[in-house]
Amino acid sequence: MKTLDFNFSHNIETISKLIWLIWLQYLILDELYRLRHLPYETFYPRGIFRFIINEQTYNLLTNFNLLFLFQIALILILIINMKTSSSRLEFIFLVLVYFYELFKKGFGGHIDHRITTLLIFSVLFFVIKLDNSASVKVVLSIPYAFFFLQYSLIGIARLFNGFPELFFSEIFYKWLIQRNMRPKYYEYDLNTYLVNIDINLINILFLAATCLEIFAIFCLFLKRNYLKSYLIMLVLFHVGIFILMGISFLENILIILLLLYLTHEKSNH
């Protein structure tokens, strides 16, 4: 099977700018400064931060608006890179944004996937395009191979660890209720409706979503129109997750829309 077996009308530079734009919207909308009042007791260092962050360095970062300056610096690097397309700047950005994310991970209970996906996607994209001979197809194939693979791995993990109980019981229904009991970004309480909904319907949706995840890797090998349909289903899947559980995967949606855009353009020619 051949990967992304069609021509793309955009050049690598344009695609690169579009990927950095995903980062730009994330950084501009991110309210990192909100962490400034959280004391060291609430911070659980992850990864290499276990060795390099102590109470003094933490206080230094959270006081004196250093976090805000760090965020501004990342935004500036991106904006300058939009003009210059410098590999060096991109490398610096990826290293710095890793620490930016690592810092935020200190306030969570577990490491979530949202920005991690974008980070690994961008690192792969960056490494591949360092080879100047790489074509657009090659430059897109590898990051998207990772991108679709992570969906498949999530689906496989669920299938092997949860089947059949997860799909034929009240578990997912209760997860939905429980997720709607938590504070979430939008404040509307969906449980008013969810408590009355048919559990079988919920389980069918859950099973369908898991199948969509498992087979996502085949997106790499689909013909253009089938690929577009699959990508639209993945977008709807993420929108559904946001509505039902309040969990946003905006960057994943943007990565999907990017491919949808790149495949769509060629079909007009």
Place this chain on the structure above:
Amino acid sequence: MEDYFIEYLFRGVLESFFILIFIWSIIKYTDLLKIIKNNRYKKVILTIFIILISAQIIDRYQYQFPQKYDFYPFIRFAMYQAAPEGVELTSYRICGYKKDIICEEVNIAKIYNTISLPSLSSRMHYLLQNHVNNSEEIVSWLKAISNEIDESEIIYFTFEKKEINNLRNNSNQYFYTELARYFVDENA
């Protein structure tokens, strides 16, 4: 729980074998490996994928907190994969109370949107489950929230357990238990 551990281990071994076969099939039946091999930086790309797959197989404690080891940004991609102990219909809320003693719910998910909802929720869930040993940390969160909210009339903030009242009756009435309190004015 021990029974489940054996089952979890067995399922994990099966899953790991399947992942390896899955990856082998991708390598054998597609041109992906060829694409990677044609790139000047093939070793870096292959190393990244090998670490990713290894983390997927090894990193089984990603949802534990505190997690002693992690390989960020290489993490296991898995969510909503099992609930061996069932799903407890409990959550939390944070309230600010004025003189009228009516809870004004603070949307912590909005304030700390930067942490991301799943990650923030699992930390709060941990504090909910272990509030006795972590009361100081809970108060630290409440204090930070009070600094974040520009509301001078609030006398104190609370961290409360939220439970649903009889799901079987198709009811979504909640009830609450206070677990920690932080007075804005420490002399109050």
